[in-house]
Amino acid sequence: TWQKKHALDAPKTRWVTGKGLELNSANKLFRLQLRPRGQFLYQLNDKLGSDDERDRSHAMMLRRARLVSSGHMWGKQTTFKMELAFAPRDLGMTDNKSGNPPVTNKDNTVSRSLLLDFYVQFKQLRDLNVRVGQYKVPYSRQRVISSGNLMMVDRAITNAEFTVDRDIGIDIRSKDLFGLNKKLRYYLGVYAGEGHSSYASNDFGMMYLGRVEVLPMGNFKDYHESDHGADSKARLSIGLGYAYVENAKGNKGIIGKRPKDGGTTDTQNLTADIMFKVAGLSFQTEYYWRKGRRQQDGKLDVNTGEPLELEKPRDGWGLMSQAGYLLPNTDFELSARYALVRGAGQSSSLADNNEVGGELSYYFASHSLKLQADLLHFWAEDFGQGDNQFRLQLQAAF
Structure with a gap:
């Protein structure tokens, strides 16, 4: 039983590619995997300013710095994951935009918890797994795909607008219904509805979720962008x-x-998506x-004493499509993306937006x-009156 000795006496310790350092207890009841990941980003911005002048700026940053620990406890059917984030953007560090060096209480103040994910999942029943904790809500595909497994440097504008992101809650699910x-597969969940790192009492406003996935040609890595297996079988x-x-x-x-x-x-x-892969070619499209x-x-x-005018909701829809091709007998990939966001007319406060770009990855x-290096163009109505962005990013995960 679990009360028996389970210390790491004569454990099996190894390095697993893509998962990091793995420690196993001698009785195989416990496993811990530790995996650090960093993204080092250079970004050049070319934006349309006043009087049709171009405003250019650039930045070098640690885009993401993560530490993931995962494994199982008291047997392989009870798993866990904890992910910590240390990069300034992950922590929501403030910036007073003064151009001066950081000043105490004005700059570099953390506004978000470094704890991204912490959940436990019970897999004893094939058709009824239970997950409890804080994690990415299984709503849209590109959001759930790890930022480390993306085809391009980062996610599309559709994700930024329509994601439901992370929350605290419980769901039931199965990968082999x-x-x-x-x-x-299916997912049914209920969540606090307060988002990442919520802990305060609320007014019972919750989030309720359902998702189904069908893989008619069989199981594959559909939550990894790009087709690194280059399998000739269509998936x-x-x-x-x-x-x-x-x-x-x-x-x-x-x-x-x-x-x-x-x-x-x-x-x-509402969202619907497709992931298709064959022989190094991958295609993905998502509707929101x-x-x-x-x-x-x-x-x-405060001036009139009258109720404030009710803001319009951000009603609308979005579409993202991207494709990539791993060049045969090389480690290079060419990819391209187009995404759009559309507001639902005069009843919506959501503005139209567009994104198009291409990427070369090694x-x-x-x-x-x-x-990875990509070049993107963003615009609202007039393609020629938009903004440009170049990004160069190195990722190391080990």
Whole structure:
């Protein structure tokens, strides 16, 4: 039983490619994997300024610095994961934009917890796994895909607008529903609806989620962008997700800014996606839709004493498509992406946005060690009146 000695006496310790350092207890009941990951980014911005002048700036940054610990305890059917983040952007460090060196209480103040994920999953039942904790809500594919396994330097504008991100909650799920050779998956969950690192009491506004995935050609790494296996067999994954957020405090649901009127929003969120891979070619497309219903909370204008005008919800839809091809007998990949965000007319506060770009990647060791360079163009209505961005990023995970 678990009360018996389980210390690491004569343990099996090894280095597992892509998973890091692995420690196993002698009785095989416990496993711990430790994996650090860093992304080192250079970014050049070329934005349209006033009087049609171009404003250029650049930055060198530690984009992400993560430490992941995962494994199992008291047997292989009870697993866990904890992910910590240490990069300034991950921690939400403040910047007073003064151009001066950091000043205490003005710059470099942490505004977010370094704890990204911490969950336990019970896998004793094939059709009814249970996950409890804080983690990425299994709503949209590109958001759940690790930032370390992306085809391009970072995610698309559609993810930034429509993601439901991380939350604290519980779900039931299965990667092999009904034992169909891992061709059918599902997720059903309920979450606090407060987002990353929430701990305060709330008004019972929760988030409810459902998602299904079908893999008609069999199981494969559909949560890794790019086709590093270069298998000649075609593989396909189709996903459909729905999330309802009640009394959301952000203008994007559980994320985004708090509306000036102080009210909340009930939001319906829908997504559908496809991942296809064959012989080094990978294609991915995702559709998003969101509709909200605003509620006033009685906040008054300080000058007139009248209730503040209710802000419009960010209703709208988005579409992202990207494709990549690993050049035969090389470690180079060429990829391209197009994404768009559209507001739902006059009843929405969501502005139109577009993204198009291409990338060249070199994989020293698949996603674990790679160098990526992309060039992107963003615009609202006029393609020629947009912004440009160049990014060069090295990722090392070991």
